[in-house]
Amino acid sequence: MLAVDNLSIIYNNNKVLDGFNLTLEQGEIFALLGDSGSGKSSALRFIAGLDSTDSGSIQLDGQQLSNHGKHQVSPEARGIGMVFQDYALFPHMTVEKNIAFGISKQPRIKQKKRIKELLTLIGLEGIERKYPHQLSGGEQQRVALARALAPSPKLLLLDEPFSSLDKNHRVQLVAQVRDILKQTNTTSILVTHNVSEANTLADKVGKILNKRLTIK
Amino acid sequence: MMGLLALVVAMPIIAVMLSWLLPEHELWTHFSENLLSSLIGSTAILLLGVGIGVTLLGTVLAYLVVMVEFPGRKWLEWALFLPFAIPAYVLAFVYLGVFDYSGYAQVWMREALGLPGFDIRAGSWAIILTFVLVFYPYVYMMTRASFKRQKINLIEAGKLLGAGPFKVFFKISLPLARPAVAAGLLVTLMETLADFGVVSLFNYDTFTTAIYSAWGDFRSIEVAAQLASLLVLVAFFLIYFEKRARGQAKYYSANVSNIRPYHPKGSVGWLITLFVFGIFMLSFAMPMLQLSIWAWGAFADEWSDNYIDLLISTSSLTIIAAMITVIIATTLALPGRCKRGSIWLKGMVRLATLGYALPGSVMAVGLLYGINQISVVNVYFGGESINHIIYGSIFLLLFAYVSRFMAIAYSSIDASAQQIKPVFTQTARLLGASRMRLIWQVYLPMMMPGILAGGLLVAVDVMKELPATYLLRPFGWDTLAIQTFELSAEGLFERAAVPALMMVAFGALIMMVFRYLDKKSYKAS
Numbered sequence A: 001m002l003a004v005d006n007l008s009i010i011y012n013n014n015k016v017l018d019g020f021n022l023t024l025e026q027g028e029i030f031a032l033l034g035d036s037g038s039g040k041s042s043a044l045r046f047i048a049g050l051d052s053t054d055s056g057s058i059q060l061d062g063q064q065l066s067n068h069g070k071h072q073v074s075p076e077a078r079g080i081g082m083v084f085q086d087y088a089l090f091p092h093m094t095v096e097k098n099i100a101f102g103i104s105k106q107p108r109i110k111q112k113k114r115i116k117e118l119l120t121l122i123g124l125e126g127i128e129r130k131y132p133h134q135l136s137g138g139e140q141q142r143v144a145l146a147r148a149l150a151p152s153p154k155l156l157l158l159d160e161p162f163s164s165l166d167k168n169h170r171v172q173l174v175a176q177v178r179d180i181l182k183q184t185n186t187t188s189i190l191v192t193h194n195v196s197e198a199n200t201l202a203d204k205v206g207k208i209l210n211k212r213l214t215i216k
Numbered sequence B: 001m002m003g004l005l006a007l008v009v010a011m012p013i014i015a016v017m018l019s020w021l022l023p024e025h026e027l028w029t030h031f032s033e034n035l036l037s038s039l040i041g042s043t044a045i046l047l048l049g050v051g052i053g054v055t056l057l058g059t060v061l062a063y064l065v066v067m068v069e070f071p072g073r074k075w076l077e078w079a080l081f082l083p084f085a086i087p088a089y090v091l092a093f094v095y096l097g098v099f100d101y102s103g104y105a106q107v108w109m110r111e112a113l114g115l116p117g118f119d120i121r122a123g124s125w126a127i128i129l130t131f132v133l134v135f136y137p138y139v140y141m142m143t144r145a146s147f148k149r150q151k152i153n154l155i156e157a158g159k160l161l162g163a164g165p166f167k168v169f170f171k172i173s174l175p176l177a178r179p180a181v182a183a184g185l186l187v188t189l190m191e192t193l194a195d196f197g198v199v200s201l202f203n204y205d206t207f208t209t210a211i212y213s214a215w216g217d218f219r220s221i222e223v224a225a226q227l228a229s230l231l232v233l234v235a236f237f238l239i240y241f242e243k244r245a246r247g248q249a250k251y252y253s254a255n256v257s258n259i260r261p262y263h264p265k266g267s268v269g270w271l272i273t274l275f276v277f278g279i280f281m282l283s284f285a286m287p288m289l290q291l292s293i294w295a296w297g298a299f300a301d302e303w304s305d306n307y308i309d310l311l312i313s314t315s316s317l318t319i320i321a322a323m324i325t326v327i328i329a330t331t332l333a334l335p336g337r338c339k340r341g342s343i344w345l346k347g348m349v350r351l352a353t354l355g356y357a358l359p360g361s362v363m364a365v366g367l368l369y370g371i372n373q374i375s376v377v378n379v380y381f382g383g384e385s386i387n388h389i390i391y392g393s394i395f396l397l398l399f400a401y402v403s404r405f406m407a408i409a410y411s412s413i414d415a416s417a418q419q420i421k422p423v424f425t426q427t428a429r430l431l432g433a434s435r436m437r438l439i440w441q442v443y444l445p446m447m448m449p450g451i452l453a454g455g456l457l458v459a460v461d462v463m464k465e466l467p468a469t470y471l472l473r474p475f476g477w478d479t480l481a482i483q484t485f486e487l488s489a490e491g492l493f494e495r496a497a498v499p500a501l502m503m504v505a506f507g508a509l510i511m512m513v514f515r516y517l518d519k520k521s522y523k524a525s
Helices: A040-048 A095-103 A108-121 A137-149 A167-183 A195-201 B002-009 B011-021 B025-034 B036-067 B073-079 B088-099 B104-113 B125-149 B152-160 B165-194 B197-201 B207-216 B221-246 B266-302 B306-333 B343-357 B360-380 B387-391 B395-418 B422-430 B435-464 B467-472 B480-489 B493-524
Strands: A002-011 A014-024 A029-033 A055-060 A063-067 A080-083 A155-159 A188-192 A204-209 A212-215
Touching (some): A002 A040, A014 A040, A029 A167, A040 A055, A040 A155, A095 A137, A137 A167, A167 A195, A188 A195, B002 B011, B002 B306, B002 B395, B025 B207, B025 B221, B036 B073, B036 B207, B036 B266, B073 B266, B088 B125, B088 B197, B125 B197, B197 B480, B207 B221, B207 B360, B266 B493, B306 B395, B306 B435, B306 B493, B395 B467, B435 B480
Parallel strands (some): A029 A188
Antiparallel strands (some): A055 A063, A204 A212
């Protein structure tokens, strides 16, 4: 279970997000809507432990990750996965190596099995040896998702993951990603500015309006 | 830690500047009263002449090659880069060997044409011409790249407004290319200022030769350091000048066009070909041919087992220096958490990478001076002089190479590090990677093309480095560059051609190794 308590985001001495509270049950998918500059991506980055801010506490599965804006657990140790808008697949690694990056401590055979499993899940069997530049945008995004899911994160953050794709692919992929997240029972937060994307993917949709989060 | 590393690399520069704290008065007075004004004069004339010459030649060649269609343009565009493969002092001795009083060009002029002979070393025109032919590729290279980036519609707009080729060149193309011309000019002037080989062969006095004279003839490392510090000031001034010439403007646009606006009629095109080809012949083909002819004739006399030692010391110095430089430059360029905000670290990196603006002689003198001071302090506290240990090892020489060429490696490696977007770091961290793993599996592989390119450039430069090697090499560590220089300084041009050609071949070999490694690393990305 995730609990975010009283998170504020400040840009250039200007509070853009104030008193953000959120609770998510295991396996629940939440979509966060907001205009650009509304602090939604910053909120995500704070939850991931990448940026800090002056107020906000995070609890995940009973563990205190951040307290009053200070991070107690580093991003490396949080068990939070993230998918970025521009995929950020390592260009010098094959699909297989990319997916294995977060599970490198597991024995080889287990890694291989997990990679196969994930490729089946995202519907891209047989591309283990390909490099990211040999894949289409949609394929890259699915591989990025598989990479983030590989260590079975307690929470998955998706920062505008579909916005670099064209419309037809997007509609298809959004539905597919929802299936994947539901199958793996992964608690997730999606940040987007696209309402239909949010409605299709999420169980619960929130919107930032006038610095405040309202949940529908 | 990283700041300290940068500080160590910058030590020669700092040592030279500190020499004013413990100045040597008597000899300095002699130098400043008798020599300084003529040194400043001759150095200024040289810089001015070379500056005007390379600017004219480099920009005109670049403009012709990019904007005008003429027969043979395609391969001449690349052929004009080739003079980079020949060290300046090698070209200088070839020109001397051919055009000197006893060279066959002058002998033929006197005997066949009955013209009076002349002294090629008198005045400064010959040395200026030599430098121009050696260094024009810098201006050519940078200006050409800038012309290529200029939007074709800007030029077409100019043409539609009724501007002819000359007006387009002076009013549109040249002003747009100004930052590139300035950058090329800066490198040229720095190299001219730093040069030791060409000026020695031409018996031309500059700051660099004065530094050697202070150390070699007068055994005063203090005065050498004081003179070197003036050179540092000139270098600072040149960098400042280039920054101003570049200005605030950003002139680049990404779209590259291959359309050439000018198709000169018949004979004009051939005249342009003749001109560009002539420059190529003068600056590369004829010197290479001459070198080959000389080397062919002298090889049997010149070759001895000694050359095996020369090859071994040249290659080991090159490899070791390139590796150390690349390792330090990579460490400094790695994307880091603490790096972004630290002004101190940024300043240190700036200082450490200033080396390229500074002659090898400054590096050498800075090191000798610094070690000497340490030794003096050591003796003062009852210890032994450490001079003999240091002077007898290759440590100082390697140090000088690393300091001198740090900037080249750093700029290449840093450029590749800049392309690693923060999102890669964040992804890796969220996937639980430690800093070590991040460096080994993400940063280094992604920086590899830059690391290889930096290593290549450093290796080629170390291989042909002369001024610092000349001062700092321990006994038994002569390189091909030293051998070439010493033979040509005695006028033994035929014999000097043998090690000179070996250097050119060595450079080509480094290039091939680099291309092989580069292809391998690119396969992945």
